[in-house]
Amino acid sequence: MRSFLVSIIIPVLFQSHCSKTSSSYEACERADLDYLACSLVVYQSYTYCAESASGVSGSSETKAAAKFQCDAERLVGSYLCEDIKKKTCGTK
Numbered sequence: 001m002r003s004f005l006v007s008i009i010i011p012v013l014f015q016s017h018c019s020k021t022s023s024s025y026e027a028c029e030r031a032d033l034d035y036l037a038c039s040l041v042v043y044q045s046y047t048y049c050a051e052s053a054s055g056v057s058g059s060s061e062t063k064a065a066a067k068f069q070c071d072a073e074r075l076v077g078s079y080l081c082e083d084i085k086k087k088t089c090g091t092k
Contacts (some may be wrong), residue, residue, distance in 0.1 A: 020048050031088035042077035046070055 053066035 038081035
C-alpha cells in the first residue's frame, strides 16, 4: 500500500508536466493538484476496499473475486485521474 502511494506522489512532486511558457500554465498547475488529490482518493478507496476484501469469507474464488474488484477499481480510478490531467494540461 505504501509503495502505491509513493509511486503516485514522487512523480507528481519531481516531474512536472507543465511548461511556464504555456498559455494555460495556471490550468496545468491546477491539474497537477487535482491529479494528486484524485490519486489520494483512489489510494484511500483502494485501501478501504482491500481491507474489506481481506475479511471476505468463502471459497478462494470468492476471496480472489473481491480482491480483483478492488484492483479493477484502483486501475479505473487511476486512469480517470490521469485522463483528467491530460485533458486539462494537454500533456502525458
